[in-house]
Amino acid sequence: MTILILGSGGREHTFAWKIAQSPLCKSLYVAPGNSGTAEIAQNVNIGVTDFSAIKTLVLDKQIDMVVVGPEDPLVQGVHDFFLNDQALKHISVIGPQQAAAELEGSKEFAKEFMMRHNIPTAAYQSFNASNVEDGYAFLETLNPPYVLKADGLAAGKGVLILNDLNEAKAELKNMLVDAKFGNASSKVVIEEFLDGIELSCFVLTDGKNYKILPTAKDYKRIGEGDTGLNTGGMGAVSPVPFATPEFLNKIEERIVKPTVAGLQKDNLPYKGFIFIGLIKVGDDPKVIEYNVRMGDPETEVVLPRLKNDLVEIFQAISNETLHTIDIEIDERAATTVMLVSGGYPESYEKGKEITGIEAITDSIPFHAGAIVKDEKVVTSGGRVMAITSYGNTYQEAIKKSYQNIEKLHFDKMYYRKDIGFDL
Ligand SMILES: Nc1ncnc2c1ncn2[C@@H]1O[C@H](COP(=O)(O)OP(=O)(O)O)[C@@H](O)[C@H]1O
Ligand SMILES: [Mg+2]
Numbered sequence: 001m002t003i004l005i006l007g008s009g010g011r012e013h014t015f016a017w018k019i020a021q022s023p024l025c026k027s028l029y030v031a032p033g034n035s036g037t038a039e040i041a042q043n044v045n046i047g048v049t050d051f052s053a054i055k056t057l058v059l060d061k062q063i064d065m066v067v068v069g070p071e072d073p074l075v076q077g078v079h080d081f082f083l084n085d086q087a088l089k090h091i092s093v094i095g096p097q098q099a100a101a102e103l104e105g106s107k108e109f110a111k112e113f114m115m116r117h118n119i120p121t122a123a124y125q126s127f128n129a130s131n132v133e134d135g136y137a138f139l140e141t142l143n144p145p146y147v148l149k150a151d152g153l154a155a156g157k158g159v160l161i162l163n164d165l166n167e168a169k170a171e172l173k174n175m176l177v178d179a180k181f182g183n184a185s186s187k188v189v190i191e192e193f194l195d196g197i198e199l200s201c202f203v204l205t206d207g208k209n210y211k212i213l214p215t216a217k218d219y220k221r222i223g224e225g226d227t228g229l230n231t232g233g234m235g236a237v238s239p240v241p242f243a244t245p246e247f248l249n250k251i252e253e254r255i256v257k258p259t260v261a262g263l264q265k266d267n268l269p270y271k272g273f274i275f276i277g278l279i280k281v282g283d284d285p286k287v288i289e290y291n292v293r294m295g296d297p298e299t300e301v302v303l304p305r306l307k308n309d310l311v312e313i314f315q316a317i318s319n320e321t322l323h324t325i326d327i328e329i330d331e332r333a334a335t336t337v338m339l340v341s342g343g344y345p346e347s348y349e350k351g352k353e354i355t356g357i358e359a360i361t362d363s364i365p366f367h368a369g370a371i372v373k374d375e376k377v378v379t380s381g382g383r384v385m386a387i388t389s390y391g392n393t394y395q396e397a398i399k400k401s402y403q404n405i406e407k408l409h410f411d412k413m414y415y416r417k418d419i420g421f422d423l
């Protein structure tokens with residue numbers, strides 16, 4: 001098969017790494033890709049939401065399957081674009097259709113879905129500019145901290161957690177009336193605060209059947225001890241040690257089953273990954289959010305533990321025969337540590353040469369914000385490279401990642417030295 005991956009991060013390099021191992025994959029393209037995907041696939045400089053350029057590429061290269069990495073093209077309906085085009089409709093697309101992608105595209109839609117299907121989540125109400133006063137009144141009924149979520153996609157910046165009631169009211173007004181997050185905050189979901197430890201669960205579905213992938217925990221804050229600004233993710237660990245079989249069973253029964261059944265009942269066509277953000281409150285899992293694609297850097301620890309041929313799984317998703325696949329998971333733990341540009345997530349410099357990659361022996365360097373320029377690998381983004389390792393325990397794996405990072409260098413390189421500290 002000829003396969004196209006859309007995206008350019010560590011997630012997409014990991015997909016490319018895994019797909020390239022499949023005997024079913026004859027030819028692999030990544031759009032736009034990075035320096036890591038350039039080594040194992042052919043990069044094509046096309047944006048992930050440029051549907052007409054994607055169409056031209058797909059027809060030109062006779063692509064059979066498109067694997068969608070990020071959420072934007074899914075929320076903009078890339079799968080529907082293929083299905084509605086006579087020349088493209090036979091091509092497999094891994095990722096939900098637009099109606100189902102609303103689970104990530106609209107926080108309110110996701111909340112209504114969970115309420116309808118009795119899926120445990122925080123209590124909430126949603127507001128818009130016309131009833132901002134009701135929003136203030138609702139805030140007064142809650143205990144701090146106050147959780148305010150912009151309804152639409154806001155690149156991971158649309159959630160505010162505030163301790164002070166007046167500040168929460170002011171921010172609510174900022175979001176609804178002054179368009180703090182543009183159109184994304186024309187609606188705001190206000191939620192009950194859930195106190196507990198977070199983890200993520202990853203599910204594959206063909207719309208009818210599902211398979212559960214390993215859990216992972218990511219580290220979002222820039223600073224050690226989970227302090228400072230939010231980032232796209234600074235590292236991840238899989239499996240999550242506190243996710244016991246009993247707890248995983250609760251996740252499957254109370255959350256995964258009703259989610260997949262709910263998709264069918266509501267006619268939300270879904271062939272792809274469901275990323276369920278969870279919080280463990282006492283001994284019970286509650287859903288924080290759905291994402292309609294894999295996480296980054298969670299992919300960098302989840303896919304390396306999957307022993308199956310990923311292309312075979314994708315074919316089964318496409319043919320709605322996912323029930324025939326037995327998922328096999330590597331018993332070892334996997335960890336990843338993200339190397340970032342100094343200054344990230346605020347302003348940072350690009351174009352710094354990355355050296356030492358070839359010296360890495362028993363870790364896998366997944367490239368993220370890195371490109372090839374003048375035959376050198378240079379930084380091109382905030383999150384630059386994710387160093388993944390295996391170990392019999394996550395402690396052993398993380399040690400390996402840190403040992404290998406010692407061999408890598410770029411100007412103003414930064415990383416967290418405490419990934420897994422809270423487990
Ligand atoms: N109800 C809640 N209670 C406590 N913390 C929350 C709640 N909702 C979100 N959070 C925190 O805010 C983060 C971002 O929220 P999330 O819904 O995942 O939005 P996004 O990933 O789209 O920015 C979560 O990872 C979690 O740490
Ligand atoms: Mg989230």
